[in-house]
Amino acid sequence: MIRWRKGEVVRIRREWPGAVELDVTVPEGECRALAYPPLVGRPEPGDEVLLNTTALAMGLGTGGYAMVVAVPNRLPEDPDGPGHLVKARYTPLQATVQGADEQDSPHHARLREADSLEDMPVIVADLHSALAPILCGLYEARPGVRVAYVMQDGGALPVWFSMAAARLREAGWLAGVVTVGQSFGGDLEAVTVHTGLLAARHVLEADVAIVTQGPGNLGTGTRWGFSGVAAGEAVNAAGVLRGRPVAALRVSEGDRRERHYGVSHHSLTAYGRVALSPAQVPVPDLPGEFGVRVRDQAELLAVRHRLVPVPVDGLREALESSPVRLSTMGRGLEEDLAYFLASAAAGRLTASLLA
Incomplete structure (x- = not known):
């Protein structure tokens, strides 16, 4: 093993x-x-x-x-910080952190009775690689908006693995990172996606939250065996907490696997089968036959969700201004422009939801 x-x-x-x-x-x-x-x-x-x-x-x-x-010959000193949340539990590297929602946290009083996101938009995406392009689309329309990243535990557990998250934080594009579930290392820690979202709103005072798993993901080529199923659960969390879920589509023209070409089966399953709370689904207005394919596939989600066409003019230029390198599954902007445009479209739509 x-x-x-x-x-x-x-x-x-x-x-x-x-x-x-x-x-x-x-x-x-x-x-x-x-x-x-x-x-x-x-x-x-x-x-x-x-x-x-x-x-x-x-x-x-x-x-x-x-x-x-x-580093066996030079062990670090014992930690002396507060906290009793154990993450990576019952593994050789289990670590203790302080949760924003635990009793000894300075934020506990604020979160103890918190029960609403107060209409905060919550953008949900399958892959970690969507984080930067979503921000590109959001900031193109609403520079200066305050954004928190809520990282699920379907990929990397330490947020430190994500050079993109670190660089986006340094660039001022993220007000903070909240690591939830078994993920750890964020500016704030939380037990669940629910308290993570509440911490993003009430502690980090975010205008928008973005929820994705950490770098990496697990897929088996089966309908249900992929870590991105959690995207549907994040939509439900945002809905039950009276936020405004925005379900970003995973779209690819560069991935020739049939299950991921166009709208990925990950999006169709997570949003079409798992997400019970209604969400707004930004559908990028992509050109040609591929654009028709994407729009036709997205119609499968119209039973529960509201499909919102989003123009993509100007988004490539916004993507080119990203402070971090854009890459998904080893493909960059040139190799899979549709993926990045679809993610940026989610940011553009969310910008229109802000007062």
Whole structure:
């Protein structure tokens, strides 16, 4: 289940908040590794490290790192911070954090009776790669709007893995990150998507929340076996808390798998079968036969949701202004423009909902 290796740190490649990328020598040669200093301390060149090389051996795209489990000869000091929420529970790396919603939190009084998002728009998307293009569409129409990212636990658990989230935070495009469920490392922690959304509204004072899983996702090629099913549950959470759900479509012209070409079956299942609360579904006005395909597929969601046509003129230019590199499933803007336009269309529609 786990491939273990001992290695020695050769060099530090780069770092961003919460993460350090390393080159490490192992018996097979040299490999790229990732360490989370808040968990294991900061490795330095010459340090011996204990590695989990499972994802690296499997050749996973998003998770193609050896992960530093420990720096055994230089352990970090014991944490002294507050908090009793345990995340990554009952694993060797379970960590204690303070939840915004727990009793000892300075935000507990504010969240204890909180029960409404007060009509805050909540944009829900399947993939983490939708986060930046959604923001591009939103800020193109409403610069300065205050946005919080609520990260589900279907992909990476530590938000530190996401260089995009860190850069968007630094660029001022995110007011904060709330990690929910088993995900951790955000500006705020919360037990559920529900309290995560309430924290986004009442603690971070967001005008808009975006909900997606962390980087990476799990799919099996079956109707129900994919982590993005949680997008439908996020729509329900937004609806029951009296928010305004906006269900961003996962659209691709670059993915030639039939189940993902046009509107992905992930969107059709999550929004068409799982989401019981009605949402607004932005349908990008894409040209040609592909655009017709997208509109026809989206009609399957009209039974419960309101389909809203969204023009895409000017959105490519907005996408090109992104402060982070745009990429989904290894494809950039040129390779899958439709994906990024559909995500940006969700941001553009949401901007129109703001007073």
